[in-house]
Amino acid sequence: MRLTKHRKQLLDLFKQDRENLYNAEMLYEKLDGQMNLATIYRALDLFQKEGVIAKSIIEGSAYYYYMENMHYHYMICLNCHTKIKIDCLVHHAIDTIASKNDFQVQQHDLTVYGYCKDCKL
Template structure:
């Protein structure tokens, strides 16, 4: 995502496009995994971009509140990724924090049952927590 697109994303969500917010979004955009605030801070520091860790936390909470990121809490630690607008759910390993997409979603069956009971589902989020095969000592 180019800087101009990042600024448009921020502005369209009512967020001023400060250089710190732009840099944090760049890190999130370039990652294929969920990152904690400290991981983002480390990636920024490795690029000689000096942003206070407290600022990273504040920016991430703002992004989450505005729906730009999705937050997962694993072992009482928050991890962030850019919000995906396609339907997805995850298995999350509580040891290595690896998230694996659940391909075959059965939530639509539950939504249909709820619709029959006159309940309209507006959104949902599903994360299943456990230990991955790698962390269990398997392949």
């Protein structure tokens, strides 16, 4: 992957905080507007294709996180919007279903919504 100065800066943001999730607007702000949103989206697409970052759709928006070699899912609190990272527990189930349907899986996305320990009744 060709890494321009700006792409490297963007990737460094993900590496600095591997626990965090970012959407494009947050990255735009962190880079002080040095990259415009269209360029950020293109870079995010590229990083995803390379398997460096992964995308999760959370409350209708795309968020990205640093992947290394594992992808994760998130549990989202509907009240305080806390995001709790969880390991993928569905790979095996998806493989089974996919092979039954002769389907070649490229990716999957799963987000769990509910209430965290501080917000649940």
